[in-house]
Amino acid sequence: MMAVNDKIQLIRFYARFVIGMAAMGIFLYIVHTMLENPNELPTSSKDLLNILIGAFIPILAGIAKFYFESGGDLHQEPETKLIPAPKKTKQDEPK
Secondary structure, three states: OOOHHHHHHHHHHHHHHHHHHHHHHHHHHHHHHHHHOOOOOOHHHHHHHHHHHHHHHHHHHHHHHHHHOOOHHHOOOOOOOOOOOOOOOOOOOOO
16 A cells, blocks of 8 residues: 555656646647648748747756656655754743
């Protein structure tokens, strides 16, 4: 049986995978529309498609960084900066 934290991490991984595949599909559709259109596209449509392609490049870079970076979401690093316990003052002491 998996712990709750493990289940949440697994669900987050699958959600990001689905979002990544959807973004890749949209990007491929935009490129396909731009390259495979039998009729010449109007200049305004070409400009809009170029803007969309330019906007999708950072999105695809973020997705690639997530999936191909070592560790990814399922890797947890140990805490190096622990928060110290609060110091007691005279006001905190019981009377």
